[in-house]
Amino acid sequence: MRWNDRQFHLPHHVANKISIGATRNLVIRGATGKFTEEGIREDLDHIHNLVVIGVKFKDGDVYISTNSVHNALFARTCMMSRTEYKGLRIEWYPDECAAPLPKVPARGWKDHVPVSRPKTTTVAPVTNRFALLNTDGTEPDSDDEEETKNFPGYGVRIDNWADAGIVA
Numbered sequence: 031m032r033w034n035d036r037q038f039h040l041p042h043h044v045a046n047k048i049s050i051g052a053t054r055n056l057v058i059r060g061a062t063g064k065f066t067e068e069g070i071r072e073d074l075d076h077i078h079n080l081v082v083i084g085v086k087f088k089d090g091d092v093y094i095s096t097n098s099v100h101n102a103l104f105a106r107t108c109m110m111s112r113t114e115y116k117g118l119r120i121e122w123y124p125d126e127c128a129a130p131l132p133k134v135p136a137r138g139w140k141d142h143v144p145v146s147r148p149k150t151t152t153v154a155p156v157t158n159r160f161a162l163l164n165t166d167g168t169e170p171d172s173d174d175e176e177e178t179k180n181f182p183g184y185g186v187r188i189d190n191w192a193d194a195g196i197v198a
Contacts, residue, residue, distance in 0.1 A: 047103060053125040054102045058092040058109075058118050065092060065114075073112065074105050093123060 044052075058065070067085040070092065074082055081097040096102045102122075109115045 044100060044103065048099060051122050052099055052103060053122045054096045054099050055123045055125055056094040056096070056102055056106055056109075057121050057123040058094070058115070059121065060090055061092045061118055062087050062090045070094060073109065073114075077101060077105055077108060080105055 040048075070085050071082050074080055074094075074096075079098075080101040083095040083097060084093075085095075086093040094105075096105060106120050109120055
């Protein structure tokens, strides 16, 4: 046994089938004497990437080992649609290499812990946000400093907001 060359995410419908007992092995109940190993292999030969590892006859049942659960799901559906398999129970039997899938814990909003941020008590001073755009390298003139005193809020006079009106 080895890892698959092309690994993939397990589709939800396949995981659901595995959770209710699907494996890569099939058993056809009460089919001994009705089928041969060669006949079963020929019936399953058309399924792409399906490898029939072994076919065993025991206690009136036929045990078929395949290479993957995906292909066994398709093989079972295909066999159940054929007339020679009609009326027979095609079930799963335990995989000798099987181990239960780990349970994935469901995440909810209760598991979410909000990030606490430190509270700042200092207020950042009001500065000219356009000062970085000054490319000529000159310092503000005394006229600019006077304007900064009159307009400390980014060029908006804050003397008395109530008296300010809309100027058209």
